Every structure is written in C-alpha cells, then in structure tokens.
Amino acid sequence: MSSIAENIAAIRTRIRKAALEAGRDPSLARLVAVSKTQPAGNIRAALEAGQRLFGENRVQEAQARWQELRAEHPGLRLHLIGPLQTNKAKEAVALFDCIETLDRARLAEALAREMEKQGRRVPCLIQVNTGEEPQKAGVLPADLAALLAHARGQCGLEVGGLMCIPPADEPPALHFAFLAKLARAHGLADLSMGMSADYERAAALGATYVRVGTALFGDRPAA
Ligand SMILES: *Cc1c(COP(=O)(O)O)cnc(C)c1O
Numbered sequence: 001m002s003s004i005a006e007n008i009a010a011i012r013t014r015i016r017k018a019a020l021e022a023g024r025d026p027s028l029a030r031l032v033a034v035s036k037t038q039p040a041g042n043i044r045a046a047l048e049a050g051q052r053l054f055g056e057n058r059v060q061e062a063q064a065r066w067q068e069l070r071a072e073h074p075g076l077r078l079h080l081i082g083p084l085q086t087n088k089a090k091e092a093v094a095l096f097d098c099i100e101t102l103d104r105a106r107l108a109e110a111l112a113r114e115m116e117k118q119g120r121r122v123p124c125l126i127q128v129n130t131g132e133e134p135q136k137a138g139v140l141p142a143d144l145a146a147l148l149a150h151a152r153g154q155c156g157l158e159v160g161g162l163m164c165i166p167p168a169d170e171p172p173a174l175h176f177a178f179l180a181k182l183a184r185a186h187g188l189a190d191l192s193m194g195m196s197a198d199y200e201r202a203a204a205l206g207a208t209y210v211r212v213g214t215a216l217f218g219d220r221p222a223a
Helices: 003-021 040-048 059-072 086-095 105-118 141-152 172-185 199-204
Strands: 030-034 053-056 077-080 098-102 124-127 159-163 190-192 209-212
Touching: 003 030, 003 040, 003 199, 040 059, 053 059, 059 077, 059 086, 077 086, 086 105, 098 105, 098 159, 105 141, 124 141, 141 159, 141 172, 159 172, 172 190, 172 199, 190 209, 199 209
Parallel strands: 030 053, 030 209, 053 077, 077 098, 098 124, 124 159, 159 190
Antiparallel strands: none
16 A cells, blocks of 8 residues: 555545544545645545545636546545635636635626536635634634525535634634534534544544545645
8 A cells, every 4th residue: 555545545534533433424424635735645645545625725726737637537526625716716617616715796696607607516614713813714604604594695606614724823622613513503514624634533523525645645745
C-alpha cells in the first residue's frame, strides 16, 4: 500500500470512531480529500486507494487537472472549497458537483444563471464566517437567513447545508457546534467542517463532510 492509501484508511477509521463515539451514523461523515496543489502522482494514489470525493480551492487549477481524470473515473465527485468569483461561475458550474462556498447574493444569482444555461444543477453549501473575521470569506451568521432565502427562493438553488473554516486561534469545537446549531435552526442536513488538525472533533460534532489535505497527502508543495 502507498502511504497515501494507508493515510486514507487511517483517517477513515478515525472519522468512523469519532462519529460512532458521538452516537452518530458513521456513514454520514464523509472524507473530502483536499487535493489542491498536490502533484498528479499523489492524486492518482488516492484514486487507486478508492477515494472518489475530492476538494479543490481554485477553479482553474481544478479544471487543468481534473477534466481528464474525471473521464477516467466514473463516480468521481469534486467539491469547490475555495472562494468563488462571479466571473468564474461558468467554469465552476461545469466542473464541480458541489459548491461549498456560496456566501453572497450576487454569487447565488450568477450560479443560478449558469446552471440554467448549462442545464446542470449543482448543489451548494453556504459558507458561514463563524468567527466574523474581516479577511475571511463567508456570510456573517446574522445574514445567513436572508442569503438562504434568496438563494433558494429567487435563485432556485439547491442549498443542502453549511460550511465553515474556524479562526486559527480559537478552539474549533466552538465553531463546529455553532455551525451545527445554525444548520439545525434552518433544517439543513449537510455540514462541511474539520480539516487535518481537527476532523475527528468535527465528525463528533456532526460533520457530514470533513476536508482533509495535509494529513492525507503530506505537506502541500507551494501553490
Ligand atoms: C486547504 C483546505 C483544507 C485542508 O487543509 P489541511 O489542513 O491541509 O487538511 C480544508 N478546507 C479548506 C477550505 C482548505 O482551503
């Protein structure tokens, strides 16, 4: 087994254990392999290990590397986990199976237009800036209800849940619990939260997607 295959197996075991210990159905906590900036060989190793769900944070980088791989691997699913500019909505809708970073009305409108044009419905998650950090993407918690109503109502988007990236210097569990509470309040099923350092915590607190890069692939080469 490659070390990547071993890492995937170990991470899956940990996610499962964390979910079970928290009394959750472990099949609901899915591993998103964050492949941004990873060399092609690493991605191939993950595919060979059976991993089919991947996260990328840049539209162009993802396009360049996944267009071909996608044709070779039916069942592959790609999530966009980085900020999306409205002028890349077209490419994003064509490539991704889930856009986790919807965070403003204009983007919801651009995505809806593209989905209509392309005849392709891509489910979205709303990214919430739970730490209310000025430099961070995501809708402020106080504005979530309005964005959700706009995205679903006027735009007709399929919004299945919420995503967050907690502040680096705060206990992530507080933010995971907060995101879970927001999702419950709005009747949303999906929660994308948890990265290499804290995915077990997230799985225990209700994550349906954990996004793991470094712990799976090793350190990232610079972009
Ligand atoms: C890079 C990235 C991750 C993965 O981070 P690791 O710490 O390497 O696991 C998860 N989520 C988002 C949004 C990212 O950009």
